[in-house]
Amino acid sequence: MSFELNSAFERREEWKAARLSEVEYQEIARALKALASEHGASAEPAIDALAHKGLDAALGVIAATTGAAAEAEFHQFRARDRLR
Known part of the structure; x- marks a missing residue:
């Protein structure tokens, strides 16, 4: 019985x-989109880089596209998104 409970607990924790x-990835993508649109750039190349190479590449x-201080602005967008 305890083995079954332990197994169920492990599956729940993995889920x-x-x-x-998944939620964190969505928040990151939302902040990247907001950052790109703030500078009038397309978000698609950044989202593609996020999916294939990670956040630093995005x-x-x-x-490179906007000439902005992307990392600082990204963290500001993330913080604003979390406050909502």
């Missing part, structure tokens, strides 16, 4: 971890 990871794409 929660996966869900939190911020690099935005910085």
